Amino acid sequence: MAKTSHSKTAKNGRNGSGPQRRSLFRRLITWFVLIIVLLVGLPYLLIPLYALPQIHPVSTLMLAENAAGRSYERQWVSFDAIAPVLVQSVMMSEDGQFCTHSGVDWKALNLVIDDALDGEATRGASTIPMQTAKNLFLPSTRSVLRKALEIPLALWIDVVWSKRRLMEIYLNIAEWAPGVYGIEAAAQAYFGVSAAKLSARQAARLAVTLPNPIKRNAANPSRSMQKLARVIEGRAKQSGAYIKCLYD
Template sequence: MTRRRKPRRLRRWLWLVFGLWLASLAPVLLLRFVDPPTSAFMLARHWEARGDADFRLHWRWVDWEQVSPQLPIALVAAEDQKFPQHRGFDLDAISSALGEGGADGPSRGASTISQQVAKNLFLWQGRSWLRKAIEAYYTLAIELIWPKQRILEVYLNIAEFGDGIYGAEAAAQRYFGIPASRLDAGQAALLAAVLPNPKRYRVEAPSSYVLQRRVWIQRQVRQLGGPAWLEACCGEPGATR
C-alpha cells in the first residue's frame, strides 16, 4: 500500500508543478496578442498615491504603427543597444553589475529592454535576488514567445517618462502637445534621456545632465544607423507592415 501511494503523490506534485508553470506562462501568452490594460508598476503607483487627491495617472496605449520611427531607436540607443541581437540578457553588463553587488543583490541595473518589460509588467520594485530570479524567468518567456517588435511596442507603452506619466502617447501629449506619431528626433531623444530615473530627471525642465544625455543619444542613433537599423528585427514604426 505504501509503495502505491508514493507514485500517486509524486504524480500529484508533478501535475501541481506543471499547472503552476502553465499559469505563470498564461499572461505572457495572452499579452503576445492582447494589449495590456495596465502594468504592475502602474498599479503600484496608484496604490502609493491613494491618499493624494491631486495625483492623476496618465496613460494610453498606442499601436506600433502609430509611433514615430524616431522613438524606438532613441530608446534602444539609450537603454539597450544590443537589443536586436541578444535573447533577453546583456551578459557583459550583468557580469559588471554583479561585481558591484552586495548581499541584497546587484548595486546597479544591467537590465535590457526585455528585462524591463518583464519587471514593469509583472513584478514589484526592489533589488532582491528573488525578484531578479523571477524577472529572469519572465524575460526568457517573453523572448521565447514574443517577437522583438512586440517587446519594443509594449516597452514604449509602459515605460515611465515622469511621475504618473506612462507610455509614449501620454508623454508626447503631456510634454509636447502632439501625438506619439509626430515626435521628432530631438523630442524622442529627450524622452529617452530621462528613463534612468524619470522621477528625478524631468522632460519639461531638463537639467544640464539630461540635455547632455539627449545629445549623446542622438549621436548614438546616428552611429547605429537611425530608424532603419531596427527594421530588420522590429519592423518600421509609423507604417503598417
C-alpha cells in the first residue's frame, strides 16, 4: 500500500509540472507583451505633456550619454531667443515644406519608396516632425521598423504641438557636434555667440551640419560644406513664404 501511494504521488507531481511550466510561460509572454505595449504607447502619452512650454524634453542620445557616464552640453532656449535666420536656414536645409505638411511629406516619402523598390539609391525624406520623433523616442539606427514607428509619432506630434513648439523642441534637442545638443550650446561652441546673435553665414553652416554632426564642423567647414552652406544661405533669404506658420 505504501508503495502504491508513493507511486501515485510521484505520478501526480509529474503531471502537475506540465501545467505549471505552461502557466509560467504564459505569464512571461503576458509580461513581454505588456512591456512592448508600454514602450510603444508611452511616447503618445508624453507628447501632450511635452506641449507644455515649461517642459524641456531630452533625446534618446542624451539619455545614452548619461547611461554611459558621459557629460554633454545643452542649454534650452525659447523659440523667440533663436535668430530667425537660423530657423530659416534649418527649415530650408531639412524640411522646406514644414509649414504645409502634417508631419509627413508623403510625396517625398513615396518617391523614396519607389526608388527603393526599383533598386535605386534612396535620398532622405524625413521631415522635422519625423526627426523630432526619432530624436525623442527612438533609436538612431536606421531600420524599416524605426520608420514604421516614426511616421505615426510624427503625425501625432503635428496634431498636438504648434509649429513653433515643434521647431523649438527640434532645435533644442538636435545634435550639432559630438556631445553638443541644442542650438544655444552649438552657437556658443562653434562661434562664441548666443543663438539669438547668429549671422546668416553662421546659421547656414550650422544648418548643414545637422545631417552628419559627427563629421561636419560648422566652424571649420570643408569646401563642399561651404558650397552647400552658400546655397542654404541663399534659400534662407528667399524663405519668407515658407515660414509664415512660425512668424505670422
